[in-house]
Amino acid sequence: MSLLDVSGLGISFGGLRAVDGVGFTARPGEVTSIIGPNGAGKTTLFNLVSGVYTADAGFVRIAGRDVTGLPPHRLARAGMARTFQNLRVFPQMTALENVMTGCHMAERAGLLAGLLGLPGSRAETARSREAAAAALTRTGLGALAGREAAALSYGQLKRLEIARALVTGCSILLLDEPAAGCNAVETREIDDLIQSIAGEGRTVVLIEHDMRLVMRISARILVLDQGRRIAEGAPEEIRENPRVIEAYLGAHGAAEARAAHA
Numbered sequence: 001m002s003l004l005d006v007s008g009l010g011i012s013f014g015g016l017r018a019v020d021g022v023g024f025t026a027r028p029g030e031v032t033s034i035i036g037p038n039g040a041g042k043t044t045l046f047n048l049v050s051g052v053y054t055a056d057a058g059f060v061r062i063a064g065r066d067v068t069g070l071p072p073h074r075l076a077r078a079g080m081a082r083t084f085q086n087l088r089v090f091p092q093m094t095a096l097e098n099v100m101t102g103c104h105m106a107e108r109a110g111l112l113a114g115l116l117g118l119p120g121s122r123a124e125t126a127r128s129r130e131a132a133a134a135a136l137t138r139t140g141l142g143a144l145a146g147r148e149a150a151a152l153s154y155g156q157l158k159r160l161e162i163a164r165a166l167v168t169g170c171s172i173l174l175l176d177e178p179a180a181g182c183n184a185v186e187t188r189e190i191d192d193l194i195q196s197i198a199g200e201g202r203t204v205v206l207i208e209h210d211m212r213l214v215m216r217i218s219a220r221i222l223v224l225d226q227g228r229r230i231a232e233g234a235p236e237e238i239r240e241n242p243r244v245i246e247a248y249l250g251a252h253g254a255a256e257a258r259a260a261h262a
């Protein structure tokens, strides 16, 4: 059974239909990937699903509950968390403090109460600290909890962002290019981490350009091109799909690739 159910989502920017009637489902314990050429609408789709943008069509359901249009902090309480394509860390804060900012997304009292020292916030801060330490350990960064984010490597920062999403206790995790800019070793570490997060029974949705990574870890793949869904299926189906090959290589490139294989 799917936990995340997205149907017919759409949004326009001026005259451009950036996402046009796109739907997909994602199941617990699996990685569902979204791929497509640059500008296909992948991040915009994430922004619609995660409440950053408001869709003008379609719906999002979590475990059958309609959550369409809820803002990110309400979605966090419903079990959804995400990372962004570009790093969003606070360089002068420690790794632990950075992850603690994620706790406040899903807490009732929130960051402001903590800053103001309101009643109950001290206990909540202690809980956040514990949860953040556990999330850092989970992502292999336990030993770096007290280190300033500015001193972490790029691959470590990408994992820090995953830790900050995990600390919300999410059951659905949206990852926007978690291995972008990483070297081969860092990519492998992130690949293993994503698989183990799905292995815990979480629903993982991944945007990723690294095709080898996508093919290795995805149960299902959704392919977008110019805002539309052009294919959906298991990795082996997607790899062979002529529309997908054409979207990536162009009609000319696809014909050349076919000729080269013949």
Ligand SMILES: Nc1ncnc2c1ncn2[C@@H]1O[C@H](COP(=O)(O)OP(=O)(O)OP(=O)(O)O)[C@@H](O)[C@H]1O
Pocket: 013, 016, 018, 036, 037, 038, 039, 040, 041, 042, 043, 044, 045
């Ligand atoms: N806030 C915005 N305002 C105007 N146009 C936008 C906005 N966000 C995205 N777009 C446009 O919508 C289209 C889809 O962009 P999007 O970033 O979702 O693509 P993508 O598949 O994630 O691309 P990439 O792989 O390069 O990250 C592009 O043409 C982009 O220029």
